[in-house]
Amino acid sequence: MLMRxxxxxxxxxxxxxxxxxxxxxxxxxxxxxxxxxxxxxxPRVITGFSSVVxxxxxxxxxLAKNTAAATSEPEAEPEPGPEERRIFRIYCLAMPFLxxxxxxxxxxxxxxxxxxxxxxxxxxxxWRRALVYGVLCGLxxxxxxxxxxxxxxxAAELDRVILRFLx
Amino acid sequence: MKRRDFxxxxxxxxxxxxxxxxxxRAQAWPTREITIIVAVGPGSSADALARGVARIASRExxxxxxxxxxxxxxxxxxxxxxxASKPDGHTFGVVNVGGLLVFPHIxxxxxxxxxxxxxxxxxxxxxxxxxxxxxxxKTIEDLIAAGKSRRVTYSASAIMNGVAxxxxxxxxxxxxxxxxxxxxxEAVAQAVGGHVDVVVQTPPDLxxxxxxxxxxxxxxxxxxxxxxxxxxxxxxxxxxxxxxxxPLGFACSSGVPPAIRAKLEQVIAVAAKDPExxxxxxxxxxxxxxxxxxxxxxxxxxxASTVEGILVAAGxxxx
Amino acid sequence: xxxxLLGFSIIATPINLFYCFVGTxxxxxxxxxxxxxPLATIAILMPLTVNLDVTPALSMLCGIxxxxxxxxxxxxxxxxxxxEASSVVTCLDGYMMARNGRAGSALTIAAVGSFIAGxxxxxxxxxxxxxxxxxxxxxxxxxxxxxVLAALAAVTYFSGGALLKALLMVGFGLTLGCxxxxxxxxxxxxxxxxxxxxxxxDLTPLAIGLFGFSEILAMARQPLSxxxxxxxPRTLLGFLPNREETRRSVGPVWRGTILGFMxxxxxxxxxxxxxxxxxxxxxxxxxxxxxxxxxxxxxLAGPExxxxxxxxxxxxxLLCMGLPANAxxxxxxxxxxxxGVAPGPAMMERQPEVFWGLIASMYVGNVMLLLMNLPxxxxxxxxxxxxxxxxxPLILLLCVIGVYSSGEDSAVxxxxxFGFLGYFLRKMDFDLGLLILAYVLGPILERSVRQALTISGxxxxxxxxxxxxIGLLVAxxxxxxxxxxxxxxxxxxxx
Numbered sequence: 001m002l003m004r005x006x007x008x009x010x011x012x013x014x015x016x017x018x019x020x021x022x023x024x025x026x027x028x029x030x031x032x033x034x035x036x037x038x039x040x041x042x043p044r045v046i047t048g049f050s051s052v053v054x055x056x057x058x059x060x061x062x063l064a065k066n067t068a069a070a071t072s073e074p075e076a077e078p079e080p081g082p083e084e085r086r087i088f089r090i091y092c093l094a095m096p097f098l099x100x101x102x103x104x105x106x107x108x109x110x111x112x113x114x115x116x117x118x119x120x121x122x123x124x125x126x127w128r129r130a131l132v133y134g135v136l137c138g139l140x141x142x143x144x145x146x147x148x149x150x151x152x153x154x155a156a157e158l159d160r161v162i163l164r165f166l167x
Numbered sequence: 168m169k170r171r172d173f174x175x176x177x178x179x180x181x182x183x184x185x186x187x188x189x190x191x192r193a194q195a196w197p198t199r200e201i202t203i204i205v206a207v208g209p210g211s212s213a214d215a216l217a218r219g220v221a222r223i224a225s226r227e228x229x230x231x232x233x234x235x236x237x238x239x240x241x242x243x244x245x246x247x248x249x250x251a252s253k254p255d256g257h258t259f260g261v262v263n264v265g266g267l268l269v270f271p272h273i274x275x276x277x278x279x280x281x282x283x284x285x286x287x288x289x290x291x292x293x294x295x296x297x298x299x300x301x302x303x304x305k306t307i308e309d310l311i312a313a314g315k316s317r318r319v320t321y322s323a324s325a326i327m328n329g330v331a332x333x334x335x336x337x338x339x340x341x342x343x344x345x346x347x348x349x350x351x352x353e354a355v356a357q358a359v360g361g362h363v364d365v366v367v368q369t370p371p372d373l374x375x376x377x378x379x380x381x382x383x384x385x386x387x388x389x390x391x392x393x394x395x396x397x398x399x400x401x402x403x404x405x406x407x408x409x410x411x412x413x414p415l416g417f418a419c420s421s422g423v424p425p426a427i428r429a430k431l432e433q434v435i436a437v438a439a440k441d442p443e444x445x446x447x448x449x450x451x452x453x454x455x456x457x458x459x460x461x462x463x464x465x466x467x468x469x470x471a472s473t474v475e476g477i478l479v480a481a482g483x484x485x486x
Numbered sequence: 487x488x489x490x491l492l493g494f495s496i497i498a499t500p501i502n503l504f505y506c507f508v509g510t511x512x513x514x515x516x517x518x519x520x521x522x523x524p525l526a527t528i529a530i531l532m533p534l535t536v537n538l539d540v541t542p543a544l545s546m547l548c549g550i551x552x553x554x555x556x557x558x559x560x561x562x563x564x565x566x567x568x569x570e571a572s573s574v575v576t577c578l579d580g581y582m583m584a585r586n587g588r589a590g591s592a593l594t595i596a597a598v599g600s601f602i603a604g605x606x607x608x609x610x611x612x613x614x615x616x617x618x619x620x621x622x623x624x625x626x627x628x629x630x631x632x633x634v635l636a637a638l639a640a641v642t643y644f645s646g647g648a649l650l651k652a653l654l655m656v657g658f659g660l661t662l663g664c665x666x667x668x669x670x671x672x673x674x675x676x677x678x679x680x681x682x683x684x685x686x687x688d689l690t691p692l693a694i695g696l697f698g699f700s701e702i703l704a705m706a707r708q709p710l711s712x713x714x715x716x717x718x719p720r721t722l723l724g725f726l727p728n729r730e731e732t733r734r735s736v737g738p739v740w741r742g743t744i745l746g747f748m749x750x751x752x753x754x755x756x757x758x759x760x761x762x763x764x765x766x767x768x769x770x771x772x773x774x775x776x777x778x779x780x781x782x783x784x785x786l787a788g789p790e791x792x793x794x795x796x797x798x799x800x801x802x803x804l805l806c807m808g809l810p811a812n813a814x815x816x817x818x819x820x821x822x823x824x825x826g827v828a829p830g831p832a833m834m835e836r837q838p839e840v841f842w843g844l845i846a847s848m849y850v851g852n853v854m855l856l857l858m859n860l861p862x863x864x865x866x867x868x869x870x871x872x873x874x875x876x877x878x879p880l881i882l883l884l885c886v887i888g889v890y891s892s893g894e895d896s897a898v899x900x901x902x903x904f905g906f907l908g909y910f911l912r913k914m915d916f917d918l919g920l921l922i923l924a925y926v927l928g929p930i931l932e933r934s935v936r937q938a939l940t941i942s943g944x945x946x947x948x949x950x951x952x953x954x955x956i957g958l959l960v961a962x963x964x965x966x967x968x969x970x971x972x973x974x975x976x977x978x979x980x981x
Contacts, residue, residue, distance in 0.1 A: 011914050015654055022661050025676045033483070037939045039668035042932040043675055046664070050657030057650050064648045084709050091706035091878070095699060095902045098886055103895040110886075115879045122706075123875035133876060137883055145887050149522050150530065152891040209529030209817045215824065218533045236526075243672065244685050273672050320941050346627075346940050347670045349933055350816070352809040362626025363941060371823050375808020378832035381623075443536070451823050483671055 009061050016054035023047035090122040106156025107146070108138030196256055196427050200231035203417075204252070204260030206245025208238055212371065212451050213261050213415055216290060219447050220417070223438040228430070243270055250278035254422025259286060259431060262418040264327050267467055268474040272484045280468075281421055284428055287435035288416030288458030288466060290448055294328055294388040295399070296321075297366045297373045299359050300380060307386050307405050310365065314341025320363040322346045322354040326477065327413055328367040330470075331388035331402055333477050334409035358382065367411065370395065370452030391454060412470060414456065416463040432460050490612060493842030497850055502542050502843070509546035510851045513553015514858060517569055518561060520694075520888025524554045528817045532824065540825045540840050545847030547821050548801070551814055552604060552848065555757065555794045556855045559596040560866050563589060563786075565881050567698040567888065571689055572757035572793035574922050575765045577697045579778060579785030586781045589867045591727035595735050595783065597859040599791035603743045604852040607798025610747055611805060612845050616831075619806040621751055627937035628948050632958035633752070634931040637759060638924060639965035644766035645917050649969045655917050659924025660931070662687055669929065670936065682896035690892040691901035692925060696918050698885040699905025702878050704912065710874065731783045738768050738788035746792030750799025756812045757796030762923045764792035798848075805829050805841065 026047050029040025057064055080088065094117055101110030115134030120127045139162070146153035147163060201224065205217045217234050225232040237245035246266040252258035262283065270276050296307075304310050313319050314336065321343055323329045329345050336343040346363050348354035351372040358366035359381045366373070367388055374395065376382040387393050387401040388411045402409045417435050419428065438444055439457035448455050458466055478484040497503065512531075516522050528547050535543035558569035562576035563584050573580075576596070583592040610618070625633065642652045665676045666686025677683035727735070745767065746760035768788040769778045778785045800811040801818075808830040810816035822829050827840055834841050869877070889901040908918055942948035950956055 008914065011910075015658075019657070019661070022676055025678060026664075029673060029675060033671065037936045037944075039671050039673040039675055042935065043661070043664045046657055046660040046928070047676075050654065050661060053650055053654045053657055057654065063650050080707055081709065084707055088703070088707045091703060092906075094882070095703075095905055098882060099895065099899045099902050102886055102890055102898045107883075107886075111879075111883055114882060118879045118882075119875045125875045134879075137880065141883060141887060145519070145522070149519060150526070151519070151522050151887055152894070153887055154890055154895075208813060209525050209820075211816075211820070214529065215532075215820050218529070222533060234529075236529075238685075243667065270672065274667075274674070318943060344940065344943075346937050348937070349669055349929075350810075352803075352811070352816070356622055356809055357626055357937075360623035360626050362628075371819070375828050375830035375832070378828055379807060379830040381807070447536070447824060450826055451820070485673075 008064060009058060012054055012057040012061065012064075016051060016058055019047055019050035019054045023051050087122045090117060094118060102154035104156065105154075106159040107141045107154045108135070108158050108162065109156065110154065111135075111138035111141060196430075197228055197230040199257060200233055201228065201256075202258050203232065203234045204245050204249045204258060205234055205236050206238070206242040206249075206261065206266065208236055212290075212292065212369065212453055213263065215447065215451060216415060216444075216453070217261050219441075219444040220289065220435070220438045223441050223444060224434045227434045227437055242266055243274075243276065246270065247277045249418070250282040250420060252420050254420040254424075256419065256423050256427035256431065259417050259419035261415065262467075263415060264413055264467055264470055264474065265325065268471055269326065269478065272475060272478045274485065283418040284421045284423060285460040285464040286417040286419060286428070286432045287439065287460050288414045288456060288463035289435065289439040289444070290415045290453045291389070291456040292369050292411075292413045292415065293391065293393055293452055293454055294331065294367055294369055294411040294413070295373055295393060296331070296385040296388055296402075297355070297358055297368065297377065297382045298364070298385050299361055300383050302361070302364070304364065304385075307402070307407070310385065311335070311339045311341045313364070314339070314343055318342050318344045319365070320344045320346050321365045321367055322348045322357045322363040323367045324348050324351045324354045324372075326483075327474070328369075328388075328411055330473060330477060331409040331411040332365075332367055333480065334473070335402065335407050338407055338409065355382070374452065389454075393452070394449075395452065412466075414458065414463060414466040415453070416458060489838060489842045490846065492839065493844075493846030494849075496541060496839055496843035497545065497846040502545065502847070503850065505538070505542035505546040506549055506847045506851050507854055509549020510553040510854045511549075511858065512546075513550040514557040514855065516550065517554040517557020517559075520561065520567060520569060520884050522891075524550055524814050525817060528814065528821065532817070532821045535821070536824060540827060540837075541843040541847070543825055544818075544822065544827070544840070544844055545851070547818060548844060548848065549851045551801075551818060552794070552797055552851065553855055555604075555797050556597060556600050556859050558793075559593060559600075559790055560862075561884075563592050563596070564866060564869055565698070565877075565884070566701040567881065567885055568693045570757075571693065571926065572761050572796065573790075574693050574697070574758065575761045575789040575919060576786060578765070578919060579780075579782050580790070581701075582779065582781035583783070583786060584867075584870060588727075588731070588781065589870055590863050591731055592786050593863045593866060594860065595727050595731065595787050596790040597856055597863070599735065599739045599742065599787050600794040601852055601856040602739055603746060603791045603795035604798055604855070605849065606743050607747050607750075607795050607801075608845060608848045608852065611798065611802050611848075615802055615806040618751055619803055621748075622803045622807065622809060622811075624952075624954060625752060626952075627934045627941060629952060629955045629958070630934035631931060631938055631949060632955035632962065634927050634934065636958040636962040636965070637763060638927060638931075639962040639969075641762055641766045641920060641923060643965040643969040644770045645920055647915065647917055651915075652917055652920055652969075655911075655920040656924040659921040660928040662692070662921075663925045663928030664932070669933065682899075685896075687900055687925075688892045688897060689922075689926065691889045691897040692904055693922055694885050694889050695901035695904030696908035696911075696922065698881065698888075699901060700908030700912060702881060703905065703909040705874060705878065727783075734783045735787035737771075738764070738784045739791045741767060741771075742788040742791030743795045746795030747799040749792075750796030751802050751811065756800050757793040758926055759923070760792040760796035760799075761789035762919065764788040765919070805833070805844075806831065 026040055026043035030038035031041040032038045112134035115130050119125045119130040141153055142159045145151040203217050203221055205214050207213050221232040221234050237248050242265055249260040321332050332343045351368055354366050354368055355372050357363045377384055384396050384399045390410050392401055445455050516524050516527050528550055558573040559576055561567045561569040562573040563580040566577050566581045568574045568577055580592050642656055645652045665683055667674050667684050674684045742764045745764050749760040750756055768784040769775050772784050800815055803809040803811050804815045810819045889897045938948050
């Protein structure tokens with residue numbers, strides 16, 4: 001129990017930190033302008049408000065206890081085994097990869113690498129099926145979404161070459 | 168007939184945007200799709216105009232021409248993207264007074280006048296002053312009299328709309344307070360509900376409520392009377408030298424080679440005279456006004472000192 | 487009634503019905519697919535309809551508009567990717583229903599609820615327009631300020647968790663809504679000097695990150711044995727809700743319809759605010775508030791109905807006053823103008839055939855949507871049988887497409903950051919729905935406060951000048967005070 005409260009307090013402290021950071025950003029803005037209330041008034045009020053709420057929670061973590069839904073306390077999650085932890089870590093790495101992939105690799109290459117990483121490497125499925133699945137995902141994204149539906153899809157040289165084949 | 172129209176529209180939809188595969192590949196330009204950057208959202212007059220121009224450009228250049236709405240930063244992002252676009256003639260965009268005359272005074276912008284080559288103007292917006300039908304103010308004279316005894320408020324969705332009001336205030340000494348609205352309908356609804364005194368907007372925003380007898384057009388705030396209300400006088404005709412002039416036109420990055428630029432200018436000139444686009448403009452109540460590249464540049468530049476004065480008066484000028 | 491018959495006689499030609507079908511079909515598709523929005527679709531199709539007759543053109547474009555709310559449900563329920571802002575709430579209980587093996591039933595309830603809301607909304611537009619439209623004008627900046635405060639306080643109070651934690655989420659959401667260039671003066675705010683942030687944080691990466699990405703992380707941590715979903719019944723009509731579920735969704739559907747329609751009429755919040763308020767209301771009146779967030783039928787039926795009623799409601803000021811209530815109906819207004827139709831009272835007088843034809847097409851379109859969506863449900867629920875190894879990359883890639891179209895690379899980065907944040911916040915039992923709602927309402931609140939103070943010249947008295955705003959402010963205060971008191975009522979209801 002003691003353990004849990006202290007983790008909560010750390011979370012609230014982090015919340016307070018973020019709120020203060022935003023508050024600091026809002027201080028430099030004009031609160032009033034000739035037009036009326038300026039760009040800084042509202043941010044200062046709400047970041048100040050958030051800081052106060054977070055500070056209260058840090059001081060009295062007991063206030064965060066849910067009085068009404070005491071019965072709906074989330075059932076204690078089973079401690080994940082080594083396999084789950086490994087998979088979770090790969091997924092955690094896959095997320096930032098999506099940002100890099102969409103900026104530099106283009107959609108097809110990104111899909112392929114992502115599917116290989118998750119389906120084959122993390123979840124230990126057959127690599128041949130994963131390969132086909134990854135290429136398929138990439139093609140559907142670029143041709144289906146990008147070309148036919150006009151959605152904007154990350155594109156690099158490979159994707160453009162494939163699209164040129166279509167014409 | 169109808170069926171064919173639909174197939175055409177369906178085909179265009181599935182092909183992504185208003186697209187026609189480039190058949191003549193021998194030309195050096197265009198080698199890929201041409202993008203028209205619009206810094207405002209779909210549904211605005213500028214967007215409808217750009218889409219009309221895209222159709223004509225697609226026909227004239229035999230290339231795929233798509234419209235890309237680049238929103239964010241109240242239009243700044245679109246301008247920055249246009250200025251930074253690759254100068255190969257595959258990108259041009261709608262430019263207006265806001266991006267060139269307002270933003271540079273308010274904040275650091277990643278472009279200057281020299282970042283753009285002006286291709287030409289196609290239209291000019293009409294503006295008008297609308298007032299709730301049940302307001303005690305019946306004429307412009309009443310409005311000015313009210314402005315001398317108290318703060319008269321006007322709503323508008325862009326600071327530029329209010330140029331006429333500010334000039335009117337400066338000329339008569341009446342006090343008019345701008346209340347910025349985030350959208351056109353919001354500006355209009357505030358005037359109809361009596362939350363502000365008057366509203367300065369374009370015909371598409373005002374006409375439905377004027378027709379619905381909720382709003383009255385007090386005066387045209389441009390140099391021309393509105394075509395659909397020819398009896399309502401302009402401010403100038405009423406004796407005040409005040410008008411909101413907002414030319415709408417196109418520009419590309421200044422690095423575009425002159426030969427390609429000339430072709431683009433020509434496309435804009437053709438578009439400005441295109442009967443179908445003129446019909447669209449008429450139905451949106453935009454004043455067709457064909458301007459060449461340099462004329463368009465001058466039309467915007469002629470507003471520079473007025474706009475700067477307004478920004479200084481509003482305390483918005485920073486740099 | 488005669489007018490409506492006139493409308494049906496106009497719409498009942500094969501060509502007109504065909505276009506109505508195309509519109510609703512496209513709307514459903516656009517609602518399901520991430521990265522393709524109604525705004526762009528209507529704007530693209532608009533110039534192509536110039537050569538069509540007015541009625542088929544407008545009924546097709548409007549069909550896209552109201553069809554989206556049907557399609558948006560599917561991804562929220564099945565994958566926890568909110569297809570549209572208005573289906574964010576569906577990610578809470580709709581998705582949990584799917585996890586409990588009731589995906590088919592959830593989608594059926596949503597489709598039928600949407601149909602009821604859409605139809606009643608159309609009836610309301612046909613017969614109640616003029617008095618309801620007046621409501622739009624009663625709301626000025628002061629009244630909006632009060633309305634947003636009341637809505638935030640109500641949802642916070644109803645959120646059920648600890649008040650301070652809820653308030654922290656509200657504060658955080660409001661703060662996120664401020665990031666970027668100030669809409670009035672264009673001053674960059676809270677951006678830490680980052681240029682990408684000047685454009686602000688878009689709703690799409692925020693919602694997809696908080697719900698879609700965070701769910702993938704949560705799923706990855708679970709052992710496969712625990713993850714196995716309860717399979718949907720395999721019988722032919724297995725996707726239909728059982729009697730208990732049907733009974734429990736009746737109340738939420740009619741409450742959601744009325745609430746959604748009224749909220750939808752007001753510009754700004756629209757369908758999204760409607761869905762949140764409905765969720766809050768259902769949790770409040772429910773006899774089993776503890777089931778919310780774990781797959782309560784009411785938590786799906788109410789909001790899914792309310793968001794459809796909200797989008798019909800948003801058409802009312804457009805058709806009756808020419809005042810679009812949101813971005814999509816603003817595009818519709820342009821489409822009307824291009825076809826030479828000025829929406830408003832004048833339209834009903836001078837072009838009754840257009841107005842009533844359009845109304846009739848909306849009745850027909852809602853029937854089409856229901857008939858189109860029900861058979862699809864059986865198909866949709868199959869996606870849940872895909873194992874995680876194949877499903878999760880698919881969800882991630884769909885999320886990327888959805889996010890990328892809103893702001894390219896930087897939006898993907900933002901979505902991923904919020905994915906991790908959402909994962910931790912959910913573990914700590916914070917209410918993410920509140921965060922999103924505050925984020926959406928924040929800019930409206932700020933704008934209204936600033937406009938009100940500009941009008942009054944800085945006098946606070948403007949907020950207390952009309953009965954409407956006083957009433958709403960009192961309600962807001964009451965909710966906050968009630969929230970501070972120990973929540974005895976809920977505790978009592980448990981036994």
